[in-house]
Amino acid sequence: MRPAEPTLLPPSLLVKSPSGINGLDEITNGGFPQGRPTLICGNAGCGKTVFAMEFLVKGALQCGEPGVFVSFEETADDLRKNFSSLGFDLASLEKEKKIVLSYVHVDKSEIIETGAYDLEGLFIRLEHSINSIGAKRIVLDTIESLFSGFTNDALLRAELRRLFRWLKEKGVTAVITGERGGAALTRQGIEEYVSDCVILLDNRVINQISTRRITIVKYRGSPHGTNEYPFLIDSEGVSVLPITSLELDSHKGHDTRISTGIDDLDKMLGGQGIFKGSTMLISGSAGTGKTSVAGHLAKATCRSNEKCLFFCFEESTNQFLSNMRSIGLDLFSEIERGYLIVKSARPTMHGLEEHLVKIHRLIEETKPSLVIMDPITSFINSGTVSDIGLMLTRLFDYMKIRDITSAFTMLTDGGESQDQASLGISSIADVWISIARIRSKGTLTRELSVVKARGIGHSDSSREVLISSSGVSLAELNRSLPPEIKNAGGR
């Protein structure tokens, strides 16, 4: 063995086959072990077959590795039909000799056992399929069906052991699916034979929203993410949302500062605003001007010719734009210039996973340097609080790694709990700005304070937030204000 590398994750000596599944290769640190079998297990309907098929199709299309799909359950015709809805054109992949679909029919009632036998016929079929296209990948979905076809369990187990050894010798990267059974990972204990990499899929319904999860139970000889990661199956196939505690270390802090768009706020933050690539939290109760503060940040970014992606979870795009215009922020022109992209969607419209996948995709597509989410508290209806905290943490980590500055607003209940950021995500924010509403002498005033700002010498005193037709400004706390400053904006 070589001496230990100084890095935490040494370059893996294990050669891996990229699965091509969005996000999965990040948590497996590169894909499935090449030339070895991987077991994917889970309950009925949790997506095993889709995972396996995508592994083959992506392998054929992206890695130039042809593959064989051996199905013990669905006929080749059913597979072609079912996967056309995911956009996989299996028929033409078959024609191009990139994929072979092989249906193996097992039915105990049709077979009479009359003496000693082995499964050499299955081996020959697999070998024939593999050789016919020079396959580098193979899927056995689900091999446990064999147990319903033959009565001799001991023989089957011996043959399975031989099969997996044989697959290793052939050097094909295999994915074997297995049905979850009781306390064991699979009904027939297949995990006993496939010990290199075991992946568990799960589909559960919490608060009437179904969420699929993936866990890497084991991966011999390789570091891997150990959490449960949500995943989604939609018209673009499987997307796993790591994303991506494994490479968090690769984030290098930034020295560049960017303006918040509010001079007075920049002054409170050491005069230069926030660090590029950092995460800013703006919390406050209803109507304290959170969106307006976020709007300023967006405008400032666009003005420096950087792209900003703005998610409105409570207002329509037009409503948001006209509200911003009422406080003197012209965001229409930035949309026209292509520097601002506003997306509005009700968080309750989709499940949490679907939202995050969409957000990820938008970020990939538009490559913004600033992402604003207003407000993230709207997600509360689409998942449990701990789930949301976890998912948002991952989302913000993901942006951080890509050097994307992010800002999110959070609605607090007001009163005592104003400083208690819910969802447990205040800890991931680098800069936390809190706006409180103070009632004094019959008037309501908004007070902004910088709760924290990592790496920035910031002001400890609060300022009063003034929102006028020329935008947000901050003033020294002074209870007797000139009456002409009216509250023009909304939040």
Next chain:
Amino acid sequence: MLNMEVIQPDTNNWNLRLYVAGQTPKSLTAFSNLKKICEEHLAGRYTIQVIDLLECPELAEGDQIMAIPTVVRHLPPPVKKLIGDLANSERVLIGLDLRPKGQSI
């Protein structure tokens, strides 16, 4: 299974296929067992076609062969599939419908 009279198919032409993978002891046993049973019960009205999958692997799919050795009765219909070296002649006879169920030996 229903024990009822069925129209006897043309039983004068038995077509059996024996799938093997090379000349293994199991295949040789299966062949001699099959030959013996056929001679006893079907003398003169059967053909045995031996298919070696090592030579023609593509033929395995058509009859959905997994276990070796396998005997497939193509004629008379319906298709019957027997796996193993045919050592248990009782089961072979039942499997091939050579001894109607329920009839004592």
